[in-house]
Each structure stands twice: as structure tokens, then as C-alpha cells.
Amino acid sequence: MKRIAEKFARLGWVVEVFCPSPKWADLAPGIRQLDPRVKIIAGHVGGTYPGEENGPGFAAFLDLLREGKVYTKLSGLDRFYYGKPGGIDSMEGIVKKIVEAGPGQIVFGSDWPHTGLGALRGGRTEKQRIEEVEAYRDVDVGLHLRKLREWIPDEGTWRKLWVETPERLFG
Secondary structure, three states, X not given: OHHHHHHHHHHOOEEEEOOOHHHHHHHHHHHXXXXXXXXXXXXXXXXXXXXXXXXXXXXXXXXXXHOOOEEEEEXXXXXXHXXXXXXXXXXXXXXXXXXXXXXXXXXXXXXXXXXXXXXXXXXXXXXXXXXXXXXXXXXXXXXXXXXXXXXXXXXXXXXXXXXXXXXXXXX
């Protein structure tokens, strides 16, 4: 990550990291040492599944948000609540903790086109990953938007999500 980040820093590019939530504890020290011009964005709510919001990886992720070291996309929610009791509502605590930790560090992502869930459906062999095309899924993005608005009632934070943070992040 350090080598890539050094190259991207001078270009003003954004490095997206998508990893499981527990990995943030391992990544945090290295991220803190990166050139301050490097913009890191964590894909899909930092890779956090319901039930992981009290773990050390998620805590490290929240610290990085508070410190302004990472941004995150509020995206791909369905990838994490799929098959979970409570459906999308199982993501409420995760999203609220992210917003509280970094209200100026969040952007929306639709995750379109909605590709298959792969591992969430029991996994795929290496051969399947290479040779088979997963079908696209119908995802109710409108539901995601309504829930995000419910979970982010503050007008200033809502504006940061849609306008100010994307401008700062992507120019």
C-alpha cells in the first residue's frame, strides 16, 4: 500500500481499500504513516458485517475516520445484511457509528451494477470465479437511500455526504 500510495499522492488520486472489517486493526499503523496527500477510501462501510461493530477492527476503522485518515463509502449495504435477521435494519448501528466518527468522511456509493454475492451464497471455486459470469441482482437502492436519510437526520451531515465530501475527495 505504501508504494502505491506514494505514486498516487503526487497525482491526487484516491486509493480504495476494500477489506474485511477485522483487517483495519492491522492496516491502521501503516495508513497513519502515509503521505498526508494520500486519500484512502474504504469501500462498502469498511467491510463491516452486523455483529462486527464492537470488534477491534471496526474500532480501528472508526479511529481512522475520526483522525481524517480515511473516508468511507456508504455503499453495498445489501452485501452485508443479506440473509441476516432484520435485513437492512441490521446495518443501522454500523452506519450510525461511522457517521458519528466521521461525518465529513462519508460519501454515498450505489454499488451499481449489483453483481452476484459470490461468497455470501456459499462460496465459489477458483474455476467458477474465473469462468462463470455472476448474474446481476435487483437491489432496492431507494430503500438504502430512505434508510440512510432516516439514520442521518442532520441536514449538515446529509449535505456533507452528497456534496461537500465528494467535492473534497474527488475535486
